[in-house]
Amino acid sequence: MKMKSILFLLGFVLCSITVTAQVQFDAKVSKKKLGINERLRIDFEMNQDGDNFRPPSFDGFRVVGGPNQSISNSWINGKRSFSKTYSYFLSPQTRGKITIAQATIEIEGETYKTLPVEVEVTAAVEVPKDGNNADYVASENVHLVAEVSNSNPYLNEALTVTYKLYVSHDVSITSQWREIDTPKYADFWSQNIDNQNNFKVYEGKYNGENYRYVVLRTTVLYPQKTGELEIEPLTLDIPIDVQGNRRDIFGRRLMERVNKTISAGKRTINVKPLPLEGKPDGFNGAVGDFTFDVNTNKTQLNANESLQLDVKVSGKGNLKLFTLPTVKLPNTLEVYEPEHSESVNTSIGGMSGSVMDSYTVVPQFKGTYPVNPITFSFFDPKTEKYRTITSKEFTIEVENGPISSATANTNSNDAKKQVVLSKDNFKYIKLDANLEPIAQKSFFKSPLFWSLLGGPFLLIPLFILAGKKRKERLNDVEGNKLRRANKLAKKYLSEAKRNIQNPAAFYEALERALHNYLKAKLNIETSEMEKGLISKMLLERNVEAPTVERFISLLKSCEFARYASSSTASVQQDYSKAVEVISNIDKQIQ
Numbered sequence: 001m002k003m004k005s006i007l008f009l010l011g012f013v014l015c016s017i018t019v020t021a022q023v024q025f026d027a028k029v030s031k032k033k034l035g036i037n038e039r040l041r042i043d044f045e046m047n048q049d050g051d052n053f054r055p056p057s058f059d060g061f062r063v064v065g066g067p068n069q070s071i072s073n074s075w076i077n078g079k080r081s082f083s084k085t086y087s088y089f090l091s092p093q094t095r096g097k098i099t100i101a102q103a104t105i106e107i108e109g110e111t112y113k114t115l116p117v118e119v120e121v122t123a124a125v126e127v128p129k130d131g132n133n134a135d136y137v138a139s140e141n142v143h144l145v146a147e148v149s150n151s152n153p154y155l156n157e158a159l160t161v162t163y164k165l166y167v168s169h170d171v172s173i174t175s176q177w178r179e180i181d182t183p184k185y186a187d188f189w190s191q192n193i194d195n196q197n198n199f200k201v202y203e204g205k206y207n208g209e210n211y212r213y214v215v216l217r218t219t220v221l222y223p224q225k226t227g228e229l230e231i232e233p234l235t236l237d238i239p240i241d242v243q244g245n246r247r248d249i250f251g252r253r254l255m256e257r258v259n260k261t262i263s264a265g266k267r268t269i270n271v272k273p274l275p276l277e278g279k280p281d282g283f284n285g286a287v288g289d290f291t292f293d294v295n296t297n298k299t300q301l302n303a304n305e306s307l308q309l310d311v312k313v314s315g316k317g318n319l320k321l322f323t324l325p326t327v328k329l330p331n332t333l334e335v336y337e338p339e340h341s342e343s344v345n346t347s348i349g350g351m352s353g354s355v356m357d358s359y360t361v362v363p364q365f366k367g368t369y370p371v372n373p374i375t376f377s378f379f380d381p382k383t384e385k386y387r388t389i390t391s392k393e394f395t396i397e398v399e400n401g402p403i404s405s406a407t408a409n410t411n412s413n414d415a416k417k418q419v420v421l422s423k424d425n426f427k428y429i430k431l432d433a434n435l436e437p438i439a440q441k442s443f444f445k446s447p448l449f450w451s452l453l454g455g456p457f458l459l460i461p462l463f464i465l466a467g468k469k470r471k472e473r474l475n476d477v478e479g480n481k482l483r484r485a486n487k488l489a490k491k492y493l494s495e496a497k498r499n500i501q502n503p504a505a506f507y508e509a510l511e512r513a514l515h516n517y518l519k520a521k522l523n524i525e526t527s528e529m530e531k532g533l534i535s536k537m538l539l540e541r542n543v544e545a546p547t548v549e550r551f552i553s554l555l556k557s558c559e560f561a562r563y564a565s566s567s568t569a570s571v572q573q574d575y576s577k578a579v580e581v582i583s584n585i586d587k588q589i590q
Contacts, residue, residue: 023048023107027100027114035125036092037261040066044086044103044114052512053086056101060121062180062237064259065089067508091259092121093180138240138258141168143206144216144265146234152549154272155226156287156318157381158350161219163234163264166204166211172241172255180261181235188221188229189321220346222273224319231267238262274379278386282325286378288317288350294391295326295372296361303401306362311338313376314354319344324357325374333369333396334362366401370394493578503571507561510578514555518580521589531555542590550581 009497023046030041044055055067066088074081092098097120102113142165149160167173206213223229237259244256274287296309309449311324320342329335338357345353363369370393377388443449493513499505515529522537531552538548556573 024111033120037124040090046084048107050105050107053105055103060098063089064091078393095121134258135240136258137242138260141171144262144264152270154381163216166206166212166213176237183232187225191220193218226271226273229269233265279378283377285319285322290315291422292376292389300397309359312356316352319351319355330369336360363398366398369396493499511558543588547584
């Protein structure tokens with residue numbers, strides 16, 4: 001009976017140890033249902049320390065805070081209790097049910113994953129109108145407005161949408177905003193007027209109060225359909241600094257940063273069709289105020305010479321959205337396809353400039369050829385009437401050349417007289433000739449022959465010189481050791497370098513690289529990486545004290561970066577410092 005009790009007690013202890021050693025890695029969210037204007041906190045908790053933590057991609061959310069890392073390590077009655085947590089703060093970007101994917105971590109060579117978490121995002125919930133609430137203060141003091149120059153235009157009449165960001169004097173915006181949703185303008189011809197990120201601050205009024213504002217974007221639109229057309233909203237993510245509840249030692253309120261998603265709202269445009277009354281037969285969709293001209297570079301020439309005839313429309317309107325009238329000339333004039341050219345500038349008022357079709361005309365026979373007037377019609381939205389412009393009539397005089405049968409009939413009584421063609425007529429000239437030289441040059445004893453024959457002998461000194469350089473490089477022990485050290489440093493810091501434009505991700509990768517390097521060189525675990533112990537072990541391995549101090553300062557920079565943002569300049573400086581420090585340690589360590 002006593003033996004059974006001992007065996008039972010031993011089994012109970014072994015089971016307790018097994019349960020205690022079991023790894024737990026869980027994902028916990030602050031709420032399973034939230035509005036699109038609320039925030040979500042997610043914690044990734046583990047009961048054992050691990051390496052290479054990789055968060056999910058957070059599709060459908062924007063990370064507005066984190067990762068924040070906390071560690072709890074305690075001993076109670078001889079029993080160790082360990083907990084490590086990575087925390088993120090998320091802002092939803094879309095409504096519906098969103099699944100947060102799995103996070104991973106490596107613990108004692110094994111990879112562990114959390115379970116996916118499903119969160120439901122509903123419509124925006126009412127934010128309490130609390131003057132001390134930073135979110136409420138930010139939403140009441142920053143506004144995005146879409147101003148439309150004409151909400152009731154005609155078809156193909158220009159209108160301008162100007163997006164203005166109004167900011168009151170009680171808050172400030174110190175960082176760049178980011179576009180979340182950009183309008184597509186599906187039923188419009190559109191062109192943005194680039195301000196080259198030169199945002200000028202103006203003073204103005206919003207709802208009767210003094211505000212500052214900047215013009216974010218100006219877009220020129222030409223409606224391509226009639227009826228009610230919707231302009232999609234522009235949506236921005238904006239970091240806003242507001243006065244928080246905390247105060248400094250002098251009693252002044254400290255600024256608190258809030259990330260807000262602000263939209264300009266949809267705008268509806270009622271597009272009127274062009275009137276049917278008075279519409280000319282040759283109207284081709286031109287809307288605006290134009291001038292029309294047809295001219296040629298010469299009116300007197302010989303047969304088989306060429307002239308250029310230009311059809312040009314100038315003015316202000318939808319210059320790129322209609323076709324120019326075509327030219328009709330006698331059949332005895334050979335006319336080539338026109339060359340289209342545009343000189344159009346798009347400003348806040350719409351398109352202005354000119355469009356032109358240039359025809360190349362080659363007369364084949366002697367004679368006088370009239371060019372009939374050409375008409376161009378357009379709709380003027382200012383007068384709400386159609387206008388038609390007619391070009392002047394002119395003639396083309398072909399002075400010398402063969403005579404056509406029609407001309408011969410008028411000048412001779414012989415009605416059957418054939419056309420007399422000149423000998424220099426180029427109508428049947430062959431443009432592509434396949435000519436080959438009669439005398440073929442021999443390859444033997446040619447310059448190329450002697451170059452190929454003597455080239456290998458000229459390369460022998462280069463190979464000898466390269467061999468000497470390689471031998472000197474292999475004998476350079478210190479240089480080879482330095483190169484190997486730099487290569488090892490770059491190997492460990494490759495991931496940090498890829499994230500050098502993202503300070504948060506950079507310092508997380510840099511800390512992981514430094515820990516992995518210490519594990520490889522000192523054979524210690526992450527849980528043992530205390531700065532005093534690291535300094536002691538490096539000094540014992542004959543690493544110089546200044547190098548050790550610089551390594552410890554790098555670890556401190558990584559820890560400080562979790563709680564304060566860093567500039568790109570400091571990131572680049574810390575990366576260069578890390579390469580140098582790892583290289584020096586690798587050369588000095590024994």
